[in-house]
Amino acid sequence: MAMDGHSVVTSWLARGNLRPTRQRLALATLLVGDGENRHVTAESLYAMSTATGDRVSLATVYNTLRAFVEAGLINEVVVDGARSYFDTRMDDHPHFYWEDSHTLTDAPAEEVVISGLPAAPEGMQVSRVDVVIRLRRA
Amino acid sequence: MAMDGHSVVTSWLARGNLRPTRQRLALATLLVGDGENRHVTAESLYAMSTATGDRVSLATVYNTLRAFVEAGLINEVVVDGARSYFDTRMDDHPHFYWEDSHTLTDAPAEEVVISGLPAAPEGMQVSRVDVVIRLRRA
DNA sequence: CTATGTGCAAATCTTTTGCAGGCTA
DNA sequence: TAGCCTGCAAAAGATTTGCACATAG
Numbered sequence: 454m455a456m457d458g459h460s461v462v463t464s465w466l467a468r469g470n471l472r473p474t475r476q477r478l479a480l481a482t483l484l485v486g487d488g489e490n491r492h493v494t495a496e497s498l499y500a501m502s503t504a505t506g507d508r509v510s511l512a513t514v515y516n517t518l519r520a521f522v523e524a525g526l527i528n529e530v531v532v533d534g535a536r537s538y539f540d541t542r543m544d545d546h547p548h549f550y551w552e553d554s555h556t557l558t559d560a561p562a563e564e565v566v567i568s569g570l571p572a573a574p575e576g577m578q579v580s581r582v583d584v585v586i587r588l589r590r591a
Numbered sequence: 592m593a594m595d596g597h598s599v600v601t602s603w604l605a606r607g608n609l610r611p612t613r614q615r616l617a618l619a620t621l622l623v624g625d626g627e628n629r630h631v632t633a634e635s636l637y638a639m640s641t642a643t644g645d646r647v648s649l650a651t652v653y654n655t656l657r658a659f660v661e662a663g664l665i666n667e668v669v670v671d672g673a674r675s676y677f678d679t680r681m682d683d684h685p686h687f688y689w690e691d692s693h694t695l696t697d698a699p700a701e702e703v704v705i706s707g708l709p710a711a712p713e714g715m716q717v718s719r720v721d722v723v724i725r726l727r728r729a
Numbered sequence: 730c731t732a733t734g735t736g737c738a739a740a741t742c743t744t745t746t747g748c749a750g751g752c753t754a
Numbered sequence: 755t756a757g758c759c760t761g762c763a764a765a766a767g768a769t770t771t772g773c774a775c776a777t778a779g
Contacts, residue, residue, distance in 0.1 A: 472778055474734060495769080510736050515769060520734095529672075532721075534743090536768065537672045547709075552718060560709050568704050571685075573726055580690060580725040583670075587718040588711055610753055612759060633744080648761045653744060655759095672768090674743065 462486055469524030479507035480517050484527065490542040492530075492557040493518075498539075532557055532585050547584040560586055600624055607662025617645035618655050622665065628680040630668070630695040631656075636677075670695055670723050685722035698724055 462481045466473050483501050484491055493501070499514045509517075518539050521527045530538045532550040538557045540548075547560040573579045600619045604611050621639050622629055631639070637652045647655075656677050659665045668676045670688040676695045678686075685698040711717045 513735055531672050534669050534675045566706050571698050576729050577726040578729040580727040583723040585721040588715040589718040591714050591716040651760055
Protein backbone atom coordinates (compact mmCIF):
# COMPACT_ATOMS: atom_id res chain seq x y z
CA MET A 454 0.00 0.00 0.00
CA ALA A 455 1.29 3.42 -0.99
CA MET A 456 2.10 6.11 1.54
CA ASP A 457 -0.50 8.79 1.81
CA GLY A 458 0.29 12.46 1.10
CA HIS A 459 1.09 13.18 4.70
CA SER A 460 3.72 10.52 5.20
CA VAL A 461 5.28 11.35 1.84
CA VAL A 462 5.81 14.90 2.96
CA THR A 463 6.88 13.90 6.44
CA SER A 464 9.54 11.51 5.22
CA TRP A 465 10.62 14.06 2.62
CA LEU A 466 11.35 16.53 5.42
CA ALA A 467 12.96 13.79 7.50
CA ARG A 468 15.34 13.05 4.64
CA GLY A 469 16.60 16.63 5.02
CA ASN A 470 16.76 16.43 8.81
CA LEU A 471 14.20 19.16 9.11
CA ARG A 472 11.60 19.27 11.83
CA PRO A 473 8.05 18.84 10.58
CA THR A 474 6.57 22.12 11.70
CA ARG A 475 3.16 23.29 10.57
CA GLN A 476 4.63 25.77 8.08
CA ARG A 477 7.12 23.35 6.58
CA LEU A 478 4.48 20.67 6.19
CA ALA A 479 2.21 23.13 4.44
CA LEU A 480 4.91 24.35 2.03
CA ALA A 481 6.32 20.89 1.42
CA THR A 482 2.84 19.58 0.65
CA LEU A 483 2.37 22.33 -1.92
CA LEU A 484 5.75 21.49 -3.44
CA VAL A 485 5.89 17.71 -3.49
CA GLY A 486 2.61 16.52 -2.00
CA ASP A 487 1.33 15.15 -5.29
CA GLY A 488 4.58 13.88 -6.73
CA GLU A 489 4.62 16.39 -9.60
CA ASN A 490 7.69 18.46 -10.44
CA ARG A 491 7.20 22.09 -9.65
CA HIS A 492 8.95 25.42 -10.29
CA VAL A 493 8.20 28.22 -7.90
CA THR A 494 9.47 31.55 -6.67
CA ALA A 495 9.16 32.64 -3.06
CA GLU A 496 6.31 34.93 -4.07
CA SER A 497 4.43 32.30 -6.03
CA LEU A 498 4.71 29.75 -3.24
CA TYR A 499 3.57 32.38 -0.77
CA ALA A 500 0.55 33.04 -3.01
CA MET A 501 -0.20 29.32 -3.15
CA SER A 502 -0.05 28.99 0.61
CA THR A 503 -2.31 31.96 1.02
CA ALA A 504 -4.76 30.51 -1.49
CA THR A 505 -4.99 27.24 0.37
CA GLY A 506 -5.49 29.02 3.66
CA ASP A 507 -2.18 27.97 5.17
CA ARG A 508 -0.87 30.90 7.13
CA VAL A 509 2.87 31.28 6.49
CA SER A 510 4.73 34.57 6.51
CA LEU A 511 6.67 35.61 3.42
CA ALA A 512 9.90 35.70 5.40
CA THR A 513 9.33 32.12 6.47
CA VAL A 514 8.69 31.10 2.87
CA TYR A 515 12.08 32.57 1.96
CA ASN A 516 13.81 30.98 4.91
CA THR A 517 12.12 27.65 4.32
CA LEU A 518 13.00 27.50 0.63
CA ARG A 519 16.59 28.31 1.55
CA ALA A 520 16.50 25.55 4.19
CA PHE A 521 15.14 23.05 1.63
CA VAL A 522 17.93 23.95 -0.78
CA GLU A 523 20.57 23.60 1.92
CA ALA A 524 19.11 20.25 2.92
CA GLY A 525 19.40 19.10 -0.69
CA LEU A 526 15.66 18.67 -1.10
CA ILE A 527 15.15 21.15 -3.93
CA ASN A 528 17.35 23.06 -6.38
CA GLU A 529 17.71 26.74 -6.97
CA VAL A 530 17.80 27.72 -10.63
CA VAL A 531 19.10 31.08 -11.75
CA VAL A 532 17.58 32.40 -14.95
CA ASP A 533 16.50 35.89 -14.18
CA GLY A 534 18.65 38.31 -12.26
CA ALA A 535 15.63 39.66 -10.46
CA ARG A 536 14.36 36.60 -8.63
CA SER A 537 15.20 33.02 -7.69
CA TYR A 538 13.35 29.96 -8.94
CA PHE A 539 13.19 26.71 -7.04
CA ASP A 540 12.77 23.34 -8.71
CA THR A 541 11.56 20.22 -6.95
CA ARG A 542 13.22 17.98 -9.53
CA MET A 543 16.72 17.11 -8.36
CA ASP A 544 18.49 15.65 -11.38
CA ASP A 545 20.53 17.80 -13.76
CA HIS A 546 18.19 18.75 -16.60
CA PRO A 547 17.67 21.64 -19.01
CA HIS A 548 15.02 24.31 -18.58
CA PHE A 549 12.88 26.49 -20.77
CA TYR A 550 12.67 30.06 -19.59
CA TRP A 551 9.71 31.95 -21.08
CA GLU A 552 11.03 35.49 -21.27
CA ASP A 553 7.66 37.15 -21.75
CA SER A 554 5.91 35.54 -18.80
CA HIS A 555 9.00 35.03 -16.61
CA THR A 556 8.10 31.38 -16.23
CA LEU A 557 10.38 28.39 -15.81
CA THR A 558 9.49 24.88 -17.03
CA ASP A 559 11.36 21.66 -17.70
CA ALA A 560 12.61 21.29 -21.25
CA PRO A 561 10.88 18.19 -22.60
CA ALA A 562 13.87 16.59 -24.28
CA GLU A 563 15.53 13.85 -22.31
CA GLU A 564 18.02 13.44 -25.07
CA VAL A 565 19.85 16.70 -24.56
CA VAL A 566 23.50 15.90 -24.38
CA ILE A 567 26.36 18.26 -23.94
CA SER A 568 29.53 16.91 -25.45
CA GLY A 569 33.01 18.28 -25.32
CA LEU A 570 32.46 19.80 -21.92
CA PRO A 571 35.76 21.20 -20.72
CA ALA A 572 37.38 19.58 -17.74
CA ALA A 573 37.17 21.46 -14.48
CA PRO A 574 40.28 23.55 -13.86
CA GLU A 575 42.94 22.28 -11.44
CA GLY A 576 41.64 22.05 -7.90
CA MET A 577 38.05 22.61 -8.94
CA GLN A 578 35.15 20.32 -9.60
CA VAL A 579 32.01 20.80 -11.59
CA SER A 580 29.25 21.50 -9.17
CA ARG A 581 26.50 21.61 -11.76
CA VAL A 582 25.91 22.48 -15.39
CA ASP A 583 22.99 24.80 -15.95
CA VAL A 584 21.39 24.79 -19.36
CA VAL A 585 18.67 27.36 -19.88
CA ILE A 586 16.90 27.62 -23.22
CA ARG A 587 15.45 31.12 -23.36
CA LEU A 588 12.24 31.45 -25.36
CA ARG A 589 10.62 34.53 -26.80
CA ARG A 590 7.53 34.97 -28.90
CA ALA A 591 8.30 34.06 -32.51
CA MET B 592 47.80 50.95 -40.12
CA ALA B 593 45.68 49.78 -37.20
CA MET B 594 43.19 52.02 -35.47
CA ASP B 595 44.38 53.35 -32.15
CA GLY B 596 42.49 52.64 -28.95
CA HIS B 597 40.47 55.78 -29.21
CA SER B 598 39.02 55.17 -32.64
CA VAL B 599 38.32 51.56 -31.76
CA VAL B 600 36.18 52.70 -28.87
CA THR B 601 34.60 55.52 -30.83
CA SER B 602 33.52 53.30 -33.68
CA TRP B 603 32.36 50.68 -31.20
CA LEU B 604 29.99 53.23 -29.70
CA ALA B 605 28.99 54.44 -33.15
CA ARG B 606 28.00 50.89 -34.09
CA GLY B 607 25.45 51.06 -31.29
CA ASN B 608 24.27 54.56 -32.24
CA LEU B 609 25.41 55.90 -28.93
CA ARG B 610 26.87 59.37 -28.52
CA PRO B 611 30.51 59.37 -27.47
CA THR B 612 30.22 61.13 -24.15
CA ARG B 613 33.12 61.32 -21.72
CA GLN B 614 31.59 58.68 -19.45
CA ARG B 615 30.76 56.24 -22.22
CA LEU B 616 34.23 56.62 -23.73
CA ALA B 617 35.79 55.90 -20.37
CA LEU B 618 33.67 52.82 -19.68
CA ALA B 619 33.93 51.51 -23.24
CA THR B 620 37.70 51.89 -23.12
CA LEU B 621 37.81 49.83 -19.94
CA LEU B 622 35.61 47.20 -21.55
CA VAL B 623 36.93 46.83 -25.08
CA GLY B 624 39.83 49.25 -25.36
CA ASP B 625 42.44 46.50 -25.57
CA GLY B 626 40.49 43.95 -27.56
CA GLU B 627 40.34 41.44 -24.69
CA ASN B 628 37.10 39.76 -23.64
CA ARG B 629 35.92 40.92 -20.29
CA HIS B 630 33.31 39.97 -17.68
CA VAL B 631 32.20 42.67 -15.28
CA THR B 632 29.47 43.62 -12.87
CA ALA B 633 28.26 47.17 -12.46
CA GLU B 634 30.19 47.38 -9.21
CA SER B 635 33.42 45.99 -10.63
CA LEU B 636 33.32 48.32 -13.61
CA TYR B 637 32.60 51.21 -11.29
CA ALA B 638 35.63 50.21 -9.22
CA MET B 639 37.76 50.07 -12.37
CA SER B 640 36.68 53.52 -13.47
CA THR B 641 37.39 54.90 -10.03
CA ALA B 642 40.82 53.28 -10.06
CA THR B 643 41.73 54.85 -13.37
CA GLY B 644 40.54 58.23 -12.20
CA ASP B 645 37.57 58.45 -14.56
CA ARG B 646 34.76 60.04 -12.68
CA VAL B 647 31.51 58.19 -13.46
CA SER B 648 28.62 57.81 -11.06
CA LEU B 649 27.43 54.33 -10.17
CA ALA B 650 23.97 55.09 -11.55
CA THR B 651 25.53 56.01 -14.86
CA VAL B 652 27.52 52.78 -14.89
CA TYR B 653 24.28 50.87 -14.48
CA ASN B 654 22.50 52.93 -17.11
CA THR B 655 25.42 52.71 -19.50
CA LEU B 656 25.78 48.95 -19.21
CA ARG B 657 22.05 48.64 -19.85
CA ALA B 658 22.41 50.93 -22.88
CA PHE B 659 25.30 48.83 -24.23
CA VAL B 660 23.21 45.67 -23.87
CA GLU B 661 20.24 47.26 -25.61
CA ALA B 662 22.51 48.47 -28.40
CA GLY B 663 23.74 44.91 -28.87
CA LEU B 664 27.32 45.77 -27.92
CA ILE B 665 27.63 43.47 -24.91
CA ASN B 666 25.68 40.57 -23.40
CA GLU B 667 24.14 40.16 -20.03
CA VAL B 668 24.78 36.78 -18.41
CA VAL B 669 22.72 35.53 -15.52
CA VAL B 670 24.55 33.17 -13.18
CA ASP B 671 23.93 34.52 -9.75
CA GLY B 672 20.56 35.72 -8.60
CA ALA B 673 22.16 38.55 -6.70
CA ARG B 674 23.85 40.49 -9.46
CA SER B 675 24.18 40.82 -13.24
CA TYR B 676 27.34 40.08 -15.19
CA PHE B 677 28.15 41.66 -18.53
CA ASP B 678 30.27 39.99 -21.18
CA THR B 679 32.01 41.82 -24.01
CA ARG B 680 32.13 38.67 -26.11
CA MET B 681 29.04 38.50 -28.28
CA ASP B 682 28.88 34.94 -29.61
CA ASP B 683 26.98 32.19 -27.83
CA HIS B 684 29.53 30.41 -25.64
CA PRO B 685 29.62 28.55 -22.32
CA HIS B 686 30.85 30.07 -19.08
CA PHE B 687 32.60 28.95 -15.95
CA TYR B 688 31.10 30.38 -12.80
CA TRP B 689 33.44 30.16 -9.82
CA GLU B 690 31.04 29.79 -6.92
CA ASP B 691 33.52 30.64 -4.19
CA SER B 692 34.76 33.91 -5.69
CA HIS B 693 31.58 34.83 -7.60
CA THR B 694 33.62 35.22 -10.76
CA LEU B 695 32.60 34.57 -14.35
CA THR B 696 35.04 33.48 -17.07
CA ASP B 697 34.79 31.97 -20.53
CA ALA B 698 34.89 28.19 -20.58
CA PRO B 699 37.99 27.28 -22.60
CA ALA B 700 36.44 24.55 -24.68
CA GLU B 701 35.47 25.60 -28.15
CA GLU B 702 34.21 22.13 -28.84
CA VAL B 703 31.23 22.21 -26.53
CA VAL B 704 28.26 21.00 -28.46
CA ILE B 705 24.76 20.60 -27.26
CA SER B 706 22.90 17.95 -29.17
CA GLY B 707 19.32 16.86 -28.97
CA LEU B 708 18.17 20.32 -28.07
CA PRO B 709 14.37 20.29 -27.99
CA ALA B 710 12.55 22.33 -30.60
CA ALA B 711 11.05 25.58 -29.43
CA PRO B 712 7.38 25.18 -28.53
CA GLU B 713 4.72 26.34 -31.00
CA GLY B 714 4.82 30.10 -31.52
CA MET B 715 8.11 30.50 -29.68
CA GLN B 716 11.67 30.79 -30.82
CA VAL B 717 14.90 30.15 -29.01
CA SER B 718 16.30 33.46 -27.99
CA ARG B 719 19.50 32.07 -26.54
CA VAL B 720 20.88 28.97 -24.83
CA ASP B 721 22.82 29.71 -21.68
CA VAL B 722 25.30 27.12 -20.51
CA VAL B 723 26.91 27.79 -17.17
CA ILE B 724 29.38 25.32 -15.71
CA ARG B 725 29.43 25.95 -11.98
CA LEU B 726 32.72 25.25 -10.24
CA ARG B 727 33.45 24.72 -6.62
CA ARG B 728 36.63 23.89 -4.77
CA ALA B 729 37.42 20.19 -5.17
C1' DC C 730 13.94 21.70 29.00
C1' DT C 731 16.75 23.21 25.07
C1' DA C 732 17.60 23.86 20.51
C1' DT C 733 15.04 25.12 16.51
C1' DG C 734 11.73 27.45 13.98
C1' DT C 735 8.52 31.45 13.16
C1' DG C 736 6.65 36.14 12.50
C1' DC C 737 7.18 40.84 12.08
C1' DA C 738 9.43 44.82 10.90
C1' DA C 739 13.53 46.82 9.79
C1' DA C 740 17.74 46.37 7.30
C1' DT C 741 20.50 45.23 3.17
C1' DC C 742 21.70 44.93 -1.50
C1' DT C 743 21.24 45.59 -6.29
C1' DT C 744 19.19 48.15 -9.75
C1' DT C 745 16.02 51.77 -11.49
C1' DT C 746 14.05 56.35 -11.76
C1' DG C 747 12.78 61.51 -11.27
C1' DC C 748 14.54 65.72 -12.05
C1' DA C 749 17.61 69.69 -12.83
C1' DG C 750 21.51 70.89 -15.25
C1' DG C 751 25.10 69.67 -19.05
C1' DC C 752 26.65 68.39 -23.54
C1' DT C 753 26.56 66.33 -28.51
C1' DA C 754 25.13 66.87 -33.11
C1' DT D 755 18.82 74.82 -30.15
C1' DA D 756 16.75 70.08 -29.29
C1' DG D 757 17.31 65.97 -27.63
C1' DC D 758 20.09 62.89 -25.40
C1' DC D 759 23.10 62.24 -21.07
C1' DT D 760 24.59 62.55 -16.42
C1' DG D 761 24.59 62.86 -11.42
C1' DC D 762 22.45 62.71 -7.21
C1' DA D 763 19.29 61.14 -4.14
C1' DA D 764 15.27 58.73 -3.49
C1' DA D 765 12.51 54.71 -4.85
C1' DA D 766 11.76 50.08 -5.77
C1' DG D 767 12.00 45.04 -5.54
C1' DA D 768 13.93 40.82 -3.69
C1' DT D 769 15.86 38.71 0.08
C1' DT D 770 17.90 38.57 4.76
C1' DT D 771 18.16 39.45 9.61
C1' DG D 772 17.37 40.76 14.73
C1' DC D 773 14.68 39.66 18.26
C1' DA D 774 10.89 37.90 21.17
C1' DC D 775 7.78 34.19 21.27
C1' DA D 776 6.36 29.38 20.09
C1' DT D 777 7.18 24.50 19.54
C1' DA D 778 9.42 19.80 18.36
C1' DG D 779 12.06 16.16 20.40
